Amino acid sequence: MKSLPEKTIERLSVYRRTLLNCLAEGKEYIYSHEIANLHNITAVQVRRDIMLIGYSTTLKKGYNVRALIELIGDILDSPRGLNVAVVGIGNLGRAITAYFRGKRSRLQIVAAFDTDPEKINRVISGVKCYSMNDLQQIINEKQIPVAILTVPPDYAAKVSEALVYSGIKGILNYTSVPVNVPSDVVLENYDMITSLEKVAYYVKQKLGDNSKVSYEE
Template identity: 55%
Template sequence: MPNKKIEELPGKTVERLSQYRRLLFNSVELGKTNIYSHELARMMNLTPVQVRRDLMLIGYSGSQSKGYVIKDLISLIGKIIDSDTGQRIAIMGMGNLGRAITSYFTGKREKLSIVAAFDNDPQKYDRIIAGVPCYHINKLKEVVQKENIGIAILTVAPQATHEATKLMLEAGVKGILNYTSVPVSVPEGVFLEEYDIITSLEKLAFLVKK
């Protein structure tokens, strides 16, 4: 029976679901049809019980003899984490990192597409970069609304972070993925994920040093 409160899934579980699905795609390509919790666990560097608990939370049941049916599981994870209509994404700042993320990402997910980029460098706007049309930021609100963009990825220079965030929020995006080194704030109802390379490296350096 599916969980009554699927929207209350732990954040960590949601992250792992995304990764399970990716590994399951690979397994399908290798011709597998079923998979055990311990196989998924080993691929992800987790314990089998963690895998089973995550799947329990989304209401999926396997069989004791065959484990989980891969294609059903892929499809259920899709129902839970994908938006029905697809999510449209904008990338703010077409520097090295912006371009790298755009090329890396494009075409990887049917339900998630980067449909616009913004920059204020004349070398960049009014052309197509990494397969995505790049606009001057004075067109931001118009494009975000016309293209129905719900998520923004920030890859601008540190000093431009707050202005970029402000523009995106005014244009109405509901989620921000911040890759700059500057923390940002968002109002109630908007979601934020922040990943900063320097922080990650400093944390690792701390752990290694101990």
């Protein structure tokens, strides 16, 4: 399989969730422009993404929702599922596990880690919490290739090192500190403060355009 553009991968993930909703509402077929409207993008982009994953329909009644979902699954999911750990089970960690709760998904959050003795050995948001000291052991025992990093900023670097050392293959970093990993480990840094500052920047630009008030004095 030739590799798909990163942005297409992202959109496929979102498409799938929207399509699952459609299916739940009894919708069997969907037009490219309907998918587009649901996501604030153009129908061309939708069609192009769908072309890239090799789906095509001869009908003019839109795409078969079920078939599309399945095909996206073939691309995104690992056949046997993929285990995930949440490292740092504070508010953010719990928010993420909550997202997955009850969802039937090929991604399973199978362990949480924390340093707080109050949390260790308890089940939090449906996930057993282990001591950070047992990181390597549990990751190996449970065969966990992916970790979500939601520890306080000061611990980010140390913990990500430990994760790499424990053999983790992918890290989704939600701390506000960029972390560094060897090139054979997949890394996605996402920074919530940055997104907020970005929105604020564009809002400032717009306000500045419409009324110079805030700059006048």
